[in-house]
Amino acid sequence: MAQDNREYMSKARVQNTLLDECKLNIIQCTIAGCIVVPLMVLITSGVYALSPNIWPLWGFFIVVTVGLFYVFFIEGVIGTLCNRRLIVRGEFHVEQDYARRIDDDEPTGWDVLYIFADWLWLLFWRNEARYIHFAGKRRFIASKRTRDHATAGDLFYLVVLNNRKNKIAYIYNSRYYRLEEC
Numbered sequence: 479m480a481q482d483n484r485e486y487m488s489k490a491r492v493q494n495t496l497l498d499e500c501k502l503n504i505i506q507c508t509i510a511g512c513i514v515v516p517l518m519v520l521i522t523s524g525v526y527a528l529s530p531n532i533w534p535l536w537g538f539f540i541v542v543t544v545g546l547f548y549v550f551f552i553e554g555v556i557g558t559l560c561n562r563r564l565i566v567r568g569e570f571h572v573e574q575d576y577a578r579r580i581d582d583d584e585p586t587g588w589d590v591l592y593i594f595a596d597w598l599w600l601l602f603w604r605n606e607a608r609y610i611h612f613a614g615k616r617r618f619i620a621s622k623r624t625r626d627h628a629t630a631g632d633l634f635y636l637v638v639l640n641n642r643k644n645k646i647a648y649i650y651n652s653r654y655y656r657l658e659e660c
Contacts, residue, residue, distance in 0.1 A: 484656040500562040511550030518543040569640040581608035
């Protein structure tokens with residue numbers, strides 16, 4: 479009889495993993511935001527000083543600066559703090575689903591348009607990440623290592639926050655993890 483060598487997944491372990499991800503995300507968003515947003519403010523003020531009459535040019539930089547502030551601080555830090563509150567309360571559940579498709583390393587033109595909303599994440603700290611697609615148009619940004627150890631049709635345990643039914647917070651491959659009461 480073959481012995482099952484998969485690691486156990488408990489609710490406490492999943493919670494600790496999610497809290498570590500939140501901490502890392504807050505640190506990354508804060509550092510990147512503290513560098514990029516002030517840099518864009520300086521560039522915007524410089525463009526305005528050089529050409530105050532060409533408002534579309536410096537207006538574009540203002541819109542980009544506000545957008546970067548939104549992405550890094552509002553969505554990145556505050557969104558992660560809200561998710562962290564749910565995780566601390568234990569308001570998440572584990573679903574099972576099969577991987578429908580796994581993106582490869584070479585994105586096509588359509589993939590580049592598809593991931594445009596996530597371009598800052600990919601540019602700064604997930605530059606090798608692509609998606610693992612699941613049922614219901616759900617997807618998860620997975621590292622190259624995770625994608626290398628997965629194939630289409632693999633059973634995954636999807637950790638989903640209770641306030642975001644379609645947003646996957648974390649995944650575990652059933653080849654390597656065994657679900658304990660979660």
